[in-house]
Amino acid sequence: MTTPTRAAGLDALRAFVPHAGADYRRDRNHDTGPARTNVSGLSPYIRHRLVTEQEVVDAVLERHSLHTAEKFVQEVFWRTYWKGWLEQRPEVWRRYREEVRDLLAGDLPAHYEDVVAGRSGIEAMDAWVRELVETGYLHNHTRMWFASIWVFTLELPWQLGADFFYRHLLDGDAASNTLSWRWVAGLQTQGKTYLATTENIARYTDGRFAPTGLATEARALDEEPFPPAVPVPADDVDGRVGERVGLLLHEEDLEPESLLAEHPSLASSIRAVAVAADPGQRSPAEVPTAVTAFTAGAVADAASRTTDATVLDSVEPSAVLDWASAADLDTVVVPYAPVGPVRERLDPLRIRLGAEGVALVTVRRRWDGRAWPYASRGFFPFRERIPGLVRGR
Ligand SMILES: Cc1cc2nc3c(=O)[nH]c(=O)nc-3n(C[C@H](O)[C@H](O)[C@H](O)COP(=O)(O)OP(=O)(O)OC[C@H]3O[C@@H](n4cnc5c(N)ncnc54)[C@H](O)[C@@H]3O)c2cc1C
Incomplete structure (x- = not known):
């Protein structure tokens, strides 16, 4: 059980710091099941800033060099990047909200209720639905497989999948969730989709799951263009x-x-x-x-x-x-x-x-004010800024 206190978040941070270097770089993509210890499980704390991104990065860099903990630090900055990106495109959020409202008020796809009740007929999906509902958490790689199967194999609207996650995740976050679903669907990095495959799932779940019959291609969804980005306010x-x-x-x-x-x-x-x-x-x-x-x-x-x-x-x-x-x-x-x-x-x-x-x-916070303006394009140019952002406090 995840205890919603700052003290519990700081305990979890202290326990994970020794593993945030080479261990994390090597093992982070494996989902070995709910008892996993290869990722930090800190997201519900960071999401509400019971523990801040700055504290997490500082604690990790007290123990490891930036080189050794680069992967972990980059993951923390993904959260910052998504927030900064959405901040500059509020219309993406507004449209998502409207579409979820309309979809839920309309005729839902026939198999939607079965899928969210853990009766999709795909064993892995059904197990992940149960884990999400019971624990309020899924591993990052599993979130990617789940979203990909939802969109490309089950052909359900991505907005309903994002809504299902957002309702059930303890770390449910407007930017990280909405934009990650858009990324899987090929809307975020235009034309670039994420296709879940049997081999990849079997390898990274250490053989726990190997679903067959998955979509073999992932054609990017399309949508009406959005208005130009708005700048991040200058003053903190x-x-x-x-x-x-x-x-x-x-x-x-x-x-x-x-x-x-x-x-x-x-x-x-x-x-x-x-x-x-x-x-x-x-x-x-x-x-x-x-x-x-x-x-x-x-x-x-x-x-x-x-x-x-x-x-x-x-x-x-x-x-x-x-x-x-x-x-x-x-x-x-x-x-x-x-x-x-x-x-x-x-x-x-x-x-x-x-x-x-x-x-x-x-x-x-200065953390947001300094980083968000760099989240105007893709993550890769943003990533180049991380060493400077970490040093420049
Ligand atoms: C479809 C989809 C939906 C998602 N929805 C959410 C969401 O609603 N809320 C949320 O907090 N994260 C979301 N994520 C991102 C990521 O899956 C979780 O932050 C991560 O799994 C949390 O587990 P952890 O704390 O053990 O992560 P670790 O691997 O231990 O990472 C450390 C911290 O870095 C940050 N982080 C790691 N990966 C990401 C990422 N890909 N994007 C943003 N931040 C990241 C988190 O703050 C996390 O606590 C989503 C990812 C996908 C693919």
Whole structure:
């Protein structure tokens, strides 16, 4: 069971650091089953920033050289890359949300219910559905095989597969999930698809699975073009900070100490802290209790680490306004929410607070602010920047 606390995340990090070098480089692509130890299992913690990317990379580089731990560090930067890429193309997210809504409200493909109930008839897929539903996690290679079989063998809409993952993964993340599914389907790197094969699955599951009858070609899907990319905002503090400041935490960033350490003048003016308990809406379909409980646990953990934090049941403007007025605030500071469900809630909140004379100001980590602008093209040019990004703190 994954415990939704920063302490548990730091324990998991400490335990994995010795393996983040040569072991990880050699073994990371193997999925030996739920008891696996060759990958870190840190994603649910990093996704909510119970543990930050910076802390993970720092801990690994204290023990290994960048050369030895290059693969692991690059994987951590994939998360950063996907977030930065989506930040510059919010329309990709908006369209995905709309398509999921329309697909779920329409006539679902006849075999969809069987596949998501673990009755596809492909033994490996059915086992992976069970593992996902029971544990909230799948290995990265398995996520790739799963998505490929979903799109090219079962010929189901990629958006429904992304939605199924997003609802069930403890680490469910708007950017990493949506863009990885698009990558498999040939929409992300145009024309480049990912084809799962029997041999590759047998080899990397150490013979646990060898599904037959899989698609033998993966023709890229196509779609209407998107508008041009928008630049990443230049300033890490966006908005004018007043004198009576409150901090409102949310599920995208639950480690305020290091965030505020980057902005000392802001930190010293904070007089009240609240933590928003309601998660952004992942899907129009039901999100399993295990997933909502994990997020709620992560939020409660953040509240317990912050003196006198108020837990708000919702980020509905009225709830935030009640808190702001009780604490006599003129500014509500929030950690920057990347494109995704929390951001969808903050945009209307900003307008409502503004109408009542309370400014909503976002504060972004240097980690994101430095790296995101480089995520304008593919991962390979971005990857060249990693040594500089790691050094340039
Ligand atoms: C179709 C598909 C959907 C995915 N959906 C999500 C998702 O919703 N949320 C999510 O966090 N990751 C997602 N991933 C990425 C990746 O599979 C997981 O981050 C990884 O499996 C988490 O396991 P770990 O912590 O043991 O990873 P490790 O191998 O131990 O890697 C360390 C850390 O690096 C980051 N990382 C590793 N691989 C990737 C990657 N390919 N993309 C982005 N970050 C990565 C994670 O933060 C991870 O915790 C998806 C990948 C695919 C192919």
